Amino acid sequence: MARPSIKEYLTSNPDKVLVLDGGQGSELEKRGINVATPVWSTAPFVSDSFWSDKSSGDREIVKGVFSDFSTAGAEILMTTTYQTSFKSVSENTSIKTIEEYNTLLNHIVQFSRDCIGEEKFLIGCIGPWGAHVCAEFNGDYGKHPENEDYYEYFKPQLDNFFNNNNLDLIAFETIPNIHELRAILSWDESILSKPFYIGLSVHENGCLRDGSTIEDVCQLIKSFGDKINPNLLLLGINCANFNHSADIMESIHKQLPNMPLIIYPNNNEIYDTVKKMWLPNSKQYFTWDTLVKRYIEAGARIIGGCCRTTPDDIKQIAAAVKKYSKN
Template identity: 70%
Template sequence: MVRLPLKQLLEDNPKKVLVLDGGQGTELENRGIKVANPVWSTIPFISDSFWSDESSANRKIVKGMFNDFLNAGAEILMTTTYQTSYKSVSENTPIKTLSEYNNLLTRIVDFSRDCIGENKYLIGCIGPWGAHICREFTGDYGPDPESIDFYEYFKPQLDNFNKNDKLDLIGFETIPNVHELRAILSWDESILSKPFYIGLSVHEHGVLRDGTTMEEVAKVIKGLGDKINPNFSLLGINCVSFNQSPDILESLHQALPDMALLAYPNSGEVYDTEKKIWLPNSDKLNSWDTVVKQYIDSGARIIGGCCRTSPNDIQEISTAVKKYT
């Protein structure tokens, strides 16, 4: 393999910080693809013409996005499979059977790998359970979150990604609820056989969207002791407010000083879940240069951007990562 296994790269090079790509869904939207739909950024892959017509406009757009993130300095990039759970796909697209679903995922991973080449790392992105009902920014999983069968929901996507050697890492993103966090961390190597990370969706005030503190998050992890899945490789925050993100990451670092962390905040805008638009929030108080330095000081090993961040943001992150490592 051209690439060192990601875990080995991070362990052998304690100072190495990888630059991640930016908010792909919103970047596709900037380029003309309407992602405000039940499968979000998976939408271009649903139409047959994407696969049958080499010159399809959407194909060029997705390729162009990957290309621009690569040129900006991204070394690790994500598949646009945030809302590609079997439930979301089978209930909202013509793709109904498990075999059609597996074919879709395999094609997306193949296409993404072709776009980024063999030297870069590829993450199989998995959004939270709450994404299918747009609850990733509230963490409100209803009156009885203990009874949600998270494994049943994630299993088809996990089984597919576990087996795909073109993926280096599985990324559970924007996890807003402690029951979901506990469920993912309870799965052993027979369920999660590839290195994986968990990106938490954290409120501006520094607690998980459901109110769980970072100390409680740390307790969940420490409580697992030796039972923790050895594939659990990084923990971090994503799609959190740009301005608050350095403090949030530092609180996670204080609670779990030995854990490799990752951070990819959004632009600071806030998603209106009804209208499916982004609303302005407070202006950026800091530059990427400042927040990247703070992330690195707090143990970040992967740094990038989430929703509404673009290749320009990744360029600035890349420059700052080079400066501070």
């Protein structure tokens, strides 16, 4: 394989900060793909013509997104599989069986790998349980979130991703609820058998979207002590408000100083879950240059952008990473 294991890479290059790509789903949308569907950015891949017609327009758009994020400086990129859980796919598309589902995931991962080449790292993206019911930005998991069988929900995607050598790292992204976080942390190496990270969905006030404080979250992680799954490589926040992202990172770093962090905020807009569109919010008070400097000082090892960030954002992030990291 052309690349080392990501765990080995981060350990043997302790000053290296990797540049991640930007908001894949929103970038596909900007370029004309309709992702306002129950499967979000999986939409282009569930159409047969995407695979049978090698010159399909959607194929060119997806390739273009990978290519432009790579050229902008991304060294680690994600599959567009945020809302590709078996539940979301089987309830909303013509794909119904586990066999068909595995074929879909295998195709998407191989296509993504072909787009980025063998040198760059590829993340298998998994959205939260709440993505299916559009609760990733309010953390509302119903009356008894503690009773939900999160493993049953994630298992088909996990089984596929953990067996796919094209993937270097697995992402649990935009996790808004502490019960879901507790469940993920409770799974040992027999379930989460290769490197993974957890990206928390946090409110601009610094709390997890369900209202749990960052202290609650860090305490929960500390409570695992040395029983924590050694494959948990990084913790962080994603799709957080741009303006507040560095404050939140610093607060996590203060409480978990030895935890390698990952951060990729959105561009400050707010997602309207009914219209399935991004709405403008207050303006951005900082530049990427200022934020990236603070992220690195607060222990970030991977930095990128989430929804509505573009290749131009990644270019600015890459320049700032070059300026402020010692790699």
